[in-house]
Amino acid sequence: MTKLIIQIPCYNEEGSLEVTLSELPRELPGVDIVEWLIINDGSIDKTVEVAQAHGVDHIVNFEHNQGLAKAFMAGIEACLKANADIIVNTDADNQYCADDIPKLIEPILSGRAEIVVGARPIQQIKHFSPTKKFLQKLGSWVVRMASNTKILDAPSGFRAISREAALRLNVFNEYTYTLETIIQAGQKGMVITSVPIRTNRYLRPSRLVKSIPSYVKRSLLTILRIFMTYKPLRFFVILGTIPFSLGSLLGVRWLILFLSGTPKAHVPSLILAAILILIGFQLWMFGLVADLMAVNRKMLEDVQLRLRRLEVDSQNVKEYSSTKLVKR
Numbered sequence: 639m640t641k642l643i644i645q646i647p648c649y650n651e652e653g654s655l656e657v658t659l660s661e662l663p664r665e666l667p668g669v670d671i672v673e674w675l676i677i678n679d680g681s682i683d684k685t686v687e688v689a690q691a692h693g694v695d696h697i698v699n700f701e702h703n704q705g706l707a708k709a710f711m712a713g714i715e716a717c718l719k720a721n722a723d724i725i726v727n728t729d730a731d732n733q734y735c736a737d738d739i740p741k742l743i744e745p746i747l748s749g750r751a752e753i754v755v756g757a758r759p760i761q762q763i764k765h766f767s768p769t770k771k772f773l774q775k776l777g778s779w780v781v782r783m784a785s786n787t788k789i790l791d792a793p794s795g796f797r798a799i800s801r802e803a804a805l806r807l808n809v810f811n812e813y814t815y816t817l818e819t820i821i822q823a824g825q826k827g828m829v830i831t832s833v834p835i836r837t838n839r840y841l842r843p844s845r846l847v848k849s850i851p852s853y854v855k856r857s858l859l860t861i862l863r864i865f866m867t868y869k870p871l872r873f874f875v876i877l878g879t880i881p882f883s884l885g886s887l888l889g890v891r892w893l894i895l896f897l898s899g900t901p902k903a904h905v906p907s908l909i910l911a912a913i914l915i916l917i918g919f920q921l922w923m924f925g926l927v928a929d930l931m932a933v934n935r936k937m938l939e940d941v942q943l944r945l946r947r948l949e950v951d952s953q954n955v956k957e958y959s960s961t962k963l964v965k966r
């Protein structure tokens with residue numbers, strides 16, 4: 639029995655959720671059960687009523703708005719507890735074409751991938767400005783570099799995730815899960831791939847991209863933080879090498895001057911050289927400490943994975959024994 643749950647994070651989506659739900663499939667090739675789940679991220683409109691009226695099977699409710707990253711993770715957890723084998727995430731603004739879900743889940747069904755990201759035809763999207771198109775491309779390129787994957791459209795929210803991958807995902811970032819999950823998948827050795835998908839007509843402006851400069855700033859900070867979390871030694875070694883090299887060059891210059899018998903002592907440059915070398919050296923030490931801490935994180939992640947498995951499986955055992963009871 640393969641069960642697929644389509645999850646939709648929703649923040650004040652009464653206007654577009656109906657259209658989105660009306661296009662979602664109830665049957666899919668290769669899957670026995672298809673269920674729908676919404677995460678109500680503290681909406682103050684009729685999002686939940688609209689969802690109930692249109693037959694959504696599961697609703698995760700946040701009292702207050704907690705942001706997309708938290709909503710996404712709460713959805714993943716609820717899907718796992720509801721025994722999903724595959725989770726599909728999509729947007730409530732009907733941005734992604736629901737008819738492409740079979741294409742999105744095919745690599746998982748055939749066992750070729752654990753996470754599939756739907757790549758939008760960014761160049762052809764009419765309401766994206768040239769700046770936004772360029773930034774999306776640049777962002778995706780940076781994510782490809784940081785993650786060692788070949789994902790074409792990193793900020794895309796149209797994704798399919800296998801149960802095994804969902805159990806192992808973690809999101810530390812408060813703002814968005816999209817970039818972090820890709821880099822994490824790449825670094826944890828999960829097989830991640832992308833397939834081309836279509837998008838629909840524009841229903842409302844983006845809730846996440848309020849202005850391009852703040853979007854760029856947040857994305858760059860996110861990428862830096864993820865790099866620091868997942869490659870701490872490399873991050874701090876690169877960072878420390880800059881002041882260390884500058885300091886060394888300055889030190890060599892001072893030494894040459896000193897040996898050539900200059901009349902001035904050049905004390906300020908000697909002090910600066912020493913400070914720069916020390917800063918560089920300290921940053922390398924940070925790298926070592928951070929690397930040791932990353933070992934702890936990996937062990938914690940292992941414990942978390944085992945706990946999640948236990949939690950989810952005990953839920954399933956309960957369901958199983960209750961069905962057996964009914965049969966008797």
Ligand code: UDP
Pocket residue numbers: 646647648649650651679703704705706709728729730731733795843844845846847
């Ligand atoms: N969303 C959410 N909480 C928030 C902001 C957005 O759950 O604080 C949901 C929103 O309802 C939508 C999805 O996240 O279903 C993606 O948001 P949006 O379409 O505005 O982002 P974009 O597609 O522009 O990246």
Ligand code: MG
Pocket residue numbers: 729730731733844
């Ligand atoms: Mg959207």
